[in-house]
Amino acid sequence: MKNLKILTFILLSLLTSSLALAEQKSVFNHKQTDTLDLKSKIQKVTDDNIFRDANACNWGSSIIKGEDGKYHIFYAQMLDEFSFSSWLTDGVISHAVSDSPAGPYKHKEVVLKGRGLGHWDAYTAHNPRIKFYDGKYYLYYISTNTGDRVLSKDQMNQARHGKLGDEFRNLVRENQRIGVAVSDSINGPWKRFDKPLIEPSLPIVNITCNPAITKRPDGGYLMFVRGDKPNQKKLVRSQAVALADSPTGPWKILPKPAVGNLNSEDPFVWYDQKRMRYYAVYHAFGYMAMITSEDGINWKKAKHYKVTKLSYDRHDGKAVDAARMERPFIFIEDGVPKVLSVAILERSGRSYSLFIPLEDM
Structure with missing residues (x-):
């Protein structure tokens, strides 16, 4: 009997040690992903990778493969009659189609614009992200309004062309919010809602804009939300993380910022099934950067943190330096990143969407 107890103790000890070792190995392997x-x-x-429009400034894009087997982008446009700076008051979201995710793309239609006074999304439709979940397409976007104020023509021009801090430019800036339009088809029609999806709360203040959404592996959805960092003498952009059980919410912002003190915007986020971790790419004002997380809540710089400086190389040997390079989006097909899409502002003041092919990994 005594020998049996000793044998049982030894076996249990070995089993416990094996389980602990396996757990340590699993954690180690997970860290190495x-x-x-x-x-x-x-x-x-x-x-073919450059998408311009003769009558508008194109700005960024969000790529998805449709039920027709073609590749569709939803992208922001600022019409020439209003100028590039009109993104905050007169932007529209357009739809284009290609046989390849890297282009060339052909404009098809305008799908969203401001709905006018009386709506939360009265003036603009900007910075789209297209997603497909459970048989429906979700087109996330940002918009704004002037509350109860009706602006005169001169006041509207100040909102359209003014600088940060100008009264009416500031009014439309601080009323920015995130919304979503839903459709059963990539070609619409698109149903919008009476209220925005999410209001600012700590760790961000003033605005919610530039959404980036992914499905969580354990169920539910995760959104990066850009706002302003609180208690700053000058503008510092910050990223919060919000969670929801449905693509339309309700969304709850978590108290911990995703990027910390770094001035950052335009995130794109996804869950990498192969590596069992989240990644997010954003514009860090001077370069594009990537952070990573195992749980979607606690983020750190990825091992390969800097993705690209604000330039790109052409096949003809020319290097192109951009005045601005923003709105990173990674098109992922069968779990593999295929295209890095960015918005380019030329020093001439014109802008276009760029689709940079990525070598298979």
């Missing part, structure tokens, strides 16, 4: 190196996969571009 941060292997994504987008910078090394960036390819040179051709004219």
Whole structure:
């Protein structure tokens, strides 16, 4: 009997040690999954990868493969009659189609614009992200309004062309919110809602804008939300994380910021099934950067943190330096990043959407 107890104790000890070792190995292996190196996969571009419009400034894009087998983008446009700075008052969201995720794309239609006075999204429709969940398409966007104020023509021009801090430009800026339009088809019609999706709360203040959404592996949804960092003498952009059980919410902002003190905007976020971790790419004012998280809540710089400086290389050997390079979006197909899409502002003041092919990983 005594020998049996000793044997049982030894076996239990061995089992416990084995389980502890296995757990340590699992944690170690999980830590080592941060292997994504987008910078090394960036390819040179051709004219087919550049999407311009003769009558508007194109700004960024969000790519999705439709039920028709083609690739669709939803992208922001600022019409020439209003100028590039009119994104906050007169932006529209358009739809274009291609046989390849890297282009060339052909404009199809305008799908969203401001709905006018009396709506939360009265003036603009800007910075779209398109997603497909459970048989429906979700087109996330930002918009704004002037509350109960009706602006005169001169006041509207100040809102349209003014600088940060100008009375009416500031009014439309601080009323920015995130919304979503829903459709059963990539071609619409799109149903909008009476209220925005999410209001600012700590760790961000003043605005909610530039949404980035992904489905969580354990159920529910995660959204990056850009707002202003509180208690700052000058503007510092910050990223919060929000969670919801449905693509339409209700969304709850978590108290911990995703990026910390870094001035950042335009995130794109996804869950990498192969590496069992989240990644997010954002514009860090001087370069594009990537952070990572195992749970979607606690974020840190990825091993390969810097993705690209604000320039790109063409197949003809020319290097193109951009006045601004923003709105990063990674198109992922079958779990593999295929295209890095960005918005380019030329020094001439014109802008276009760029689709940078990524080498298969």
